[in-house]
Amino acid sequence: MPDSRWGMPPISHQIPGLRSIINSIRWFPRKFWKVPMFCNYPVKIHLDKEAVFSIDGRVFFMALPEMVEAYSAKMAGCRSAIIIREKGSLTVGDGTLIGPGVRFNIGQGAEVRVGSRTLLNENCNIYSREKVSIGDDCAISWGVKIMDTDFHVLVRDGKRLPESAPVVIEDHVWIGSDATVLKGVRIGKNSVVGAGAVVTHDVPPGTVVAGNPARFIHQEMSWHWM
Numbered sequence: 001m002p003d004s005r006w007g008m009p010p011i012s013h014q015i016p017g018l019r020s021i022i023n024s025i026r027w028f029p030r031k032f033w034k035v036p037m038f039c040n041y042p043v044k045i046h047l048d049k050e051a052v053f054s055i056d057g058r059v060f061f062m063a064l065p066e067m068v069e070a071y072s073a074k075m076a077g078c079r080s081a082i083i084i085r086e087k088g089s090l091t092v093g094d095g096t097l098i099g100p101g102v103r104f105n106i107g108q109g110a111e112v113r114v115g116s117r118t119l120l121n122e123n124c125n126i127y128s129r130e131k132v133s134i135g136d137d138c139a140i141s142w143g144v145k146i147m148d149t150d151f152h153v154l155v156r157d158g159k160r161l162p163e164s165a166p167v168v169i170e171d172h173v174w175i176g177s178d179a180t181v182l183k184g185v186r187i188g189k190n191s192v193v194g195a196g197a198v199v200t201h202d203v204p205p206g207t208v209v210a211g212n213p214a215r216f217i218h219q220e221m222s223w224h225w226m
C-alpha cells in the first residue's frame with residue numbers, strides 16, 4: 001500500500017460539476033467521460049503549438065477537502081494556471097491534487113512530470129525550461145517554488161555558465177512551505193525539506209534538510225501523512 005493521502009478523496013468530493021465536465025471535454029475530448037480534470041476552482045490553460053498536456057487517470061484541481069471550510073470561498077476560487085510553450089509537455093499522474101494558485105510555467109521543449117497521488121498545495125510555482133520531475137506520493141506544500149533554470153545568464157571569466165539543469169524530486173518527498181528548489185537538484189526518496197529552505201545541492205534519500213542554503217539536520221529519517 002503506498003503511503004498516500006490523495007489516492008481516493010471521499011466520494012462526496014468526487015461528483016463532477018459543470019466546471020469539471022467542461023474542462024474535461026475541452027482538454028481531453030477522447031476520454032472526457034472519465035472526467036480526467038476534476039475541478040472545484042477555475043483553471044487557466046494555455047498550450048502553444050505542439051505543446052502537450054496529459055493526465056494519466058484523474059487529477060483533482062481542488063482545495064484540500066478539509067480546508068475548504070477554513071478558507072474563504074474567494075481563496076478557494078483562486079485560479080491555477082498551466083502555460084506550456086511550443087513542444088513543451090506536462091504529464092500528471094492519477095490521484096494527484098493541485099491546489100488553487102498553483103502555476104506551471106513550462107518553456108519551449110521543456111518537460112514536467114508529476115507522479116501519482118502527489119499533493120501540490122496552494123500557490124506552488126513550477127518553472128521549467130528543461131526538465132522537472134516530481135515523483136509519486138509527494139507532499140509539496142504551500143508556496144513552494146521549483147525551478148530548473150536561472151532565467152538569466154551568468155558569465156564568469158568570459159564564459160557563459162549553463163543557466164538550466166534538470167530537477168528531480170523522487171517518490172515520497174515532503175517539501176515544507178515556501179521552500180525553493182533550484183536547478184540541477186535531486187531530492188532523494190523519503191526526504192524532507194524544511195519550511196523556507198533554499199535547496200541548492202542534492203539531498204540524499206531519507207534525509208531532512210533545512211535553511212538557506214539547505215543543510216542536513218537529520219539523517220536516516222522517514223515521514224508519513226497525518
Ligand SMILES: CC(C)(COP(=O)(O)OP(=O)(O)OC[C@H]1O[C@@H](n2cnc3c(N)ncnc32)[C@H](O)[C@@H]1OP(=O)(O)O)[C@@H](O)C(=O)NCCC(=O)NCCS
Pocket residue numbers: 139140141142175176177192193194195196197208209210211212217218
Ligand atoms: C524540517 C522540519 C520537519 C524539522 O523538524 P524537526 O526534526 O522537529 O526539527 P528540529 O526541531 O529537530 O530542528 C533541528 C535544527 O534544525 C533547525 N530547523 C528546523 N527546521 C528548520 C527550518 N525550516 N529552517 C531552518 N532551520 C530549521 C532547528 O532550529 C534546529 O536547529 P538547532 O539544532 O540549531 O537548534 C520542520 O522544522 C519544518 O520545517 N517543517 C515544515 C512544516 C511545513 O512546512 N508544513 C507544511 C505542511 S505540508
